[in-house]
Amino acid sequence: MQLFELITAQNVAGAVKEQAASPTAQQGASVRFIAGGTNLVDCMKLNVETPRRLVDINGLPLDTIEKLPDGSVKIGALARNSDVAQSDLIRTQFPVLSQAILSGATGQLRNMASTAGNLLQKTRCVYYRDRAYACNKRAPGSGCSAIGGYNRNLAILGTSEHCIASNPSDQNVALMALDATIHISGVNGQRSVPIAAFYLLPGSTPEKETVLLPGDLITHVTVPALPSGSKSLYVKLRDRASYEFALASTAVVLKTRQGKIEHVRVALGGVGAIPWRSHEAERALVGHAPNAENFRKAAEAALKQARPQSQNAFKVELAKRCIVHTLTQAAQLA
Amino acid sequence: MEQDSNAQTATPSKVIGVATQRIDAPLKTTGTAVYTSDHHLPGMVYAWPVTATISRGTILSVDASEAQSMPGVLAVYTHKNIGPLYRTPPTVGFSMRQQEHRPPLENLEVYYYGQYVAVAVAQTMEQARAAAEAIKVTYQPETPNVATKLLGTPLTTPGMHPGSHRGDAAAAFAQAPVKHDAVYSSPAETHNPIELHATVADYRDGKYTLYETSQAVVNHRDVMAAVLGVPPGNVRVITRFLGSGFGGKLWPWPHSALAAACSHNLQRPVKLVISRSMMFESVGHRPAIEQQIQLGAETNGKLTAIVQNYVNHTSMIDDYAEGCGEATPLLYSCANLKITSGLARRNVGTPTAMRGPGAVPGLWALESAMDELAWQLKMDPVQLRLLNEPAVDESNGKPFSSRHLKECLTVGAEKFGWSQRKPAIGSMKNAQGATLGWGVAACSWGAMRSDAETMVELLANGRARVTCGTQDIGGGTYTIFAQLVSHETGLPLNKIDVALGDTKLPPGPVSGGSWTTATVIPAVLQATQNAVRSLLMLAASSPDGYFAGSHAADMEMSDGFVQPKGQPAKRVAFGEILGRANVKAVFGNAKSEGTLGRETKYSFHSFGAHFVEITWQPEIARLRVSRVVTVIDAGRMINPRPARNQIEGAIVMGVGMAMLEDTQYDPRSGAPINANLADYLLPVNADCPKIDVTFLDYPDYHLDALGARGVGEIGLAGVAPAIAGAVYHATGIRVRSLPIRIEDLLAAPQTASA
Numbered sequence A: 001m002q003l004f005e006l007i008t009a010q011n012v013a014g015a016v017k018e019q020a021a022s023p024t025a026q027q028g029a030s031v032r033f034i035a036g037g038t039n040l041v042d043c044m045k046l047n048v049e050t051p052r053r054l055v056d057i058n059g060l061p062l063d064t065i066e067k068l069p070d071g072s073v074k075i076g077a078l079a080r081n082s083d084v085a086q087s088d089l090i091r092t093q094f095p096v097l098s099q100a101i102l103s104g105a106t107g108q109l110r111n112m113a114s115t116a117g118n119l120l121q122k123t124r125c126v127y128y129r130d131r132a133y134a135c136n137k138r139a140p141g142s143g144c145s146a147i148g149g150y151n152r153n154l155a156i157l158g159t160s161e162h163c164i165a166s167n168p169s170d171q172n173v174a175l176m177a178l179d180a181t182i183h184i185s186g187v188n189g190q191r192s193v194p195i196a197a198f199y200l201l202p203g204s205t206p207e208k209e210t211v212l213l214p215g216d217l218i219t220h221v222t223v224p225a226l227p228s229g230s231k232s233l234y235v236k237l238r239d240r241a242s243y244e245f246a247l248a249s250t251a252v253v254l255k256t257r258q259g260k261i262e263h264v265r266v267a268l269g270g271v272g273a274i275p276w277r278s279h280e281a282e283r284a285l286v287g288h289a290p291n292a293e294n295f296r297k298a299a300e301a302a303l304k305q306a307r308p309q310s311q312n313a314f315k316v317e318l319a320k321r322c323i324v325h326t327l328t329q330a331a332q333l334a
Numbered sequence B: 001m002e003q004d005s006n007a008q009t010a011t012p013s014k015v016i017g018v019a020t021q022r023i024d025a026p027l028k029t030t031g032t033a034v035y036t037s038d039h040h041l042p043g044m045v046y047a048w049p050v051t052a053t054i055s056r057g058t059i060l061s062v063d064a065s066e067a068q069s070m071p072g073v074l075a076v077y078t079h080k081n082i083g084p085l086y087r088t089p090p091t092v093g094f095s096m097r098q099q100e101h102r103p104p105l106e107n108l109e110v111y112y113y114g115q116y117v118a119v120a121v122a123q124t125m126e127q128a129r130a131a132a133e134a135i136k137v138t139y140q141p142e143t144p145n146v147a148t149k150l151l152g153t154p155l156t157t158p159g160m161h162p163g164s165h166r167g168d169a170a171a172a173f174a175q176a177p178v179k180h181d182a183v184y185s186s187p188a189e190t191h192n193p194i195e196l197h198a199t200v201a202d203y204r205d206g207k208y209t210l211y212e213t214s215q216a217v218v219n220h221r222d223v224m225a226a227v228l229g230v231p232p233g234n235v236r237v238i239t240r241f242l243g244s245g246f247g248g249k250l251w252p253w254p255h256s257a258l259a260a261a262c263s264h265n266l267q268r269p270v271k272l273v274i275s276r277s278m279m280f281e282s283v284g285h286r287p288a289i290e291q292q293i294q295l296g297a298e299t300n301g302k303l304t305a306i307v308q309n310y311v312n313h314t315s316m317i318d319d320y321a322e323g324c325g326e327a328t329p330l331l332y333s334c335a336n337l338k339i340t341s342g343l344a345r346r347n348v349g350t351p352t353a354m355r356g357p358g359a360v361p362g363l364w365a366l367e368s369a370m371d372e373l374a375w376q377l378k379m380d381p382v383q384l385r386l387l388n389e390p391a392v393d394e395s396n397g398k399p400f401s402s403r404h405l406k407e408c409l410t411v412g413a414e415k416f417g418w419s420q421r422k423p424a425i426g427s428m429k430n431a432q433g434a435t436l437g438w439g440v441a442a443c444s445w446g447a448m449r450s451d452a453e454t455m456v457e458l459l460a461n462g463r464a465r466v467t468c469g470t471q472d473i474g475g476g477t478y479t480i481f482a483q484l485v486s487h488e489t490g491l492p493l494n495k496i497d498v499a500l501g502d503t504k505l506p507p508g509p510v511s512g513g514s515w516t517t518a519t520v521i522p523a524v525l526q527a528t529q530n531a532v533r534s535l536l537m538l539a540a541s542s543p544d545g546y547f548a549g550s551h552a553a554d555m556e557m558s559d560g561f562v563q564p565k566g567q568p569a570k571r572v573a574f575g576e577i578l579g580r581a582n583v584k585a586v587f588g589n590a591k592s593e594g595t596l597g598r599e600t601k602y603s604f605h606s607f608g609a610h611f612v613e614i615t616w617q618p619e620i621a622r623l624r625v626s627r628v629v630t631v632i633d634a635g636r637m638i639n640p641r642p643a644r645n646q647i648e649g650a651i652v653m654g655v656g657m658a659m660l661e662d663t664q665y666d667p668r669s670g671a672p673i674n675a676n677l678a679d680y681l682l683p684v685n686a687d688c689p690k691i692d693v694t695f696l697d698y699p700d701y702h703l704d705a706l707g708a709r710g711v712g713e714i715g716l717a718g719v720a721p722a723i724a725g726a727v728y729h730a731t732g733i734r735v736r737s738l739p740i741r742i743e744d745l746l747a748a749p750q751t752a753s754a
């Protein structure tokens, strides 16, 4: 670990100003916000992130979970994963989010982990986490060791020849299915980015993971009310029963009317370079009957573009089963 | 009752066979037990090794210029300045055991990823680590070989080594009306006790005190004396408590020599705790193994041929042979048997014993093959095993001291409800509609005793003290010692102090092979009896004592008191006798010879059977082990409570072996690439099945006076093949390569036949 300086942010504007001193808000930033620290400190111990300055934002008043007049729910950037998952508002309005969070990590980690920190957690690619290896995400231009290496847990959708890393989060998959919006304070004031536009595909610049610019502080996330009568569900598949990142997961929001699917969101975890919203699956479902055949068609459509690697071809079939199963279960709720 | 050449009922005792809380439990639960890395000595500094980032090649340069000027840094050692570290000489018998014989930093060659190439020492651990990270090493790399294909690849010595054999296995297999022939593989598995390996080395005045994470302090002392080039009397090794080892801490690893050399060079105590990733590199692992099993049988299921050919990987610099043929020659009756084996070199760290070495992977193959044979014969797998029960150990013709495998199978079947089994694949469902699979496997593990010495003192303060240079690795050895002394003296456990884990004490056995308990029984009982005899002599001989004028032979010790035989009304607390005689303590010493390496009349083995239920949800490819019933025949349980813990823990470990554990070597760098506890999967609480353990508890008096054998390892043997059998029963997919993974099972039908 490199030596670093730890300072405490007094207010949002001060925090923004501190981080804006870094040439980037992406990989390798020289100033970092620290929230729960469960991901950042991990990466610092591995010398994968080497900030010179940490700005502790835990004292900022950004930890509330509240209902807004328009029916949406505002989740503070510092609201802990445990608090979000256990909140009555979330459990009743957005069960998929509560389920997704509770399927991740452990109780101790969720008590520390924050909503914004989770949005920004790094890939679990073992080569990213070890400086002995070439990795375009950590050291742009050095190459990708995961291609042809240990890639069982990596992505099959949205990858590039420069990076095949998966976004490991469960929370973010649910937020994708919920059409969340991310609210940011930056050097030029406030702005809002729909989650669908927040993450960047790796392309030839896998070190750039989000649209965040120097100084950008996530202040909160809003989740719009679901169309009335919608049901939502999260299913996560993995080798062991707990404490493992998803090999494949599915977040579904589903509303049916008169035997037809009226509103649907399908988002996938464990398989995408970013939390993966499957427009293909949704298109295959809207207006159709919620039955096994259509669910299978949607699953086929969702994985049509899949590009499996040497060790993760099984994820194509696993993800399909996950989609079918989640849709089936969600339809039974409806 | 089955074969039992010494069937007797157990001698009654107030403490032996009574479920007893560990006497060290309060220390552990309050955090006051001092583990190795908890030692903080005055003036102590910290060492952090630099590890190779290639797995084959030569070091070209080590640039420590930046590191040397970093804050707190005291020294950087490489092959140039670490000082002399010697190789151990060959020895006769079971002594000076070491797995990796090359001393650290011996030369510029790199044989495996993670090999130590330098070490930084600094005032704090963080400073040492930062310095180690700042040391720049350049290499001339060569292409490593970490291939997992083993059978049919070049071996260390050409041709397979012959092992146990009888009859003509090849001919019998060729003629057998029913044949099964398959290859079973198991990956490198890494020991992952929560306590990391650590050494706190304190060199002063020509002598070393080494606080170690060791399962064998005496052996560790002897090896380190040779490596450091000093007489054994100049090395003291201490392991008071161990956060488990699973065999990985049996023999010394190179970090111990590094720490000792640093302490010697700097003349200060040095602490070196290795990291989790180093645990995967330089402190051993269970090797990757491929085994071909051929079974020949009559159509009625009677075995006619057993052939086992296996190869395990070893490192470039040491020959580690995994004895996979350990249980094969004696588990079943079969006139024709042949076992051969070989070693294949890979650019990996040197492998070592992991819980149940040999038998555990060996039985993975043999018991999987037996299950497959049963399917082929359309026979109940329990019946197939019962049918092939031998009358004697056919590998040497000796009678078994005590063998109750049949009862393990029948009792287990009864408890599990095996008679409800529907053999058709995928035909059993639970209440939620998930598919169930049932599987069974037998297990076996050798029983033996090694040599031990102990001392027992009875003190004027009314307490007893027993000492031995063995160690408690978490299994409950402290408590066993106290129970043994209590058994002979009648003193309550809370009046008995036990000191272990120090080479200053009388030399004791390694904590391995599941033989510690059986090994120490004769020595502790004898030492206690000797101490009691001394006490009675004192009582009788003290001129103004309580029993002046009596004869020692007419007195006894009972419930901690001394009394004329059978006259408790006249009893006197033993401490008062010592007090009045002005004697601080009476002693008893004893030394017992083991069976290890010596000719025995009997074949000593433990046996068991596992019955496993798995739950399979094909629609999401979810496999979980839901229920395990295990019956163990391992002699008499001295302390059934930790004994049960051993079996339960082993079953959970078996779930990991069957479905999760797999050290993956990156084919290009040769690194164990999943070297952390997020990527190297072990079962977590949510993976633990419902476990029901039964001990048959037949004492084996041929082994020791209390009839104990040992339970540390046997519980792991057989779990993986039972799970694989259950998976086949549920899915129709036979997995012969561990671990059984989601990707192996996706081909199973999604709508199972009802």
Ligand SMILES: Cc1cc2nc3c(=O)[nH]c(=O)nc-3n(C[C@H](O)[C@H](O)[C@H](O)COP(=O)(O)OP(=O)(O)OC[C@H]3O[C@@H](n4cnc5c(N)ncnc54)[C@H](O)[C@@H]3O)c2cc1C
Pocket (backbone or CB within 6 Å): A032, A033, A034, A035, A036, A037, A038, A039, A040, A041, A042, A057, A077, A078, A081, A103, A104, A105, A106, A109, A112, A113, A114, A115, A116, A117, A118, A119, A120, A121, A168, A169, A170, A171, A216, A217, A218, A219, A243, A244, A245, A246, B678
């Ligand atoms: C062993 C382990 C297992 C895990 N398993 C899972 C799992 O199964 N599923 C899963 O989804 N997750 C899992 N996680 C990841 C966990 O969810 C994340 O570590 C956690 O959510 C990160 O939150 P944090 O608050 O600790 O972030 P930090 O570590 O504090 O920060 C992470 C990043 O976010 C930035 N950041 C934080 N707050 C802000 C803000 N307000 N504005 C801008 N930038 C900000 C930081 O600068 C940093 O770059 C696991 C983690 C561990 C260690």
Ligand code: SF4
Pocket (backbone or CB within 6 Å): A123, A125, A126, A127, A128, A134, A135, A136, A137, A138, A143, A144, A145, A146, A147, A154, A162, A163, A164, A165, A206
């Ligand atoms: S997959 Fe991405 S993160 Fe992993 S090594 Fe390749 S570039 Fe780095």
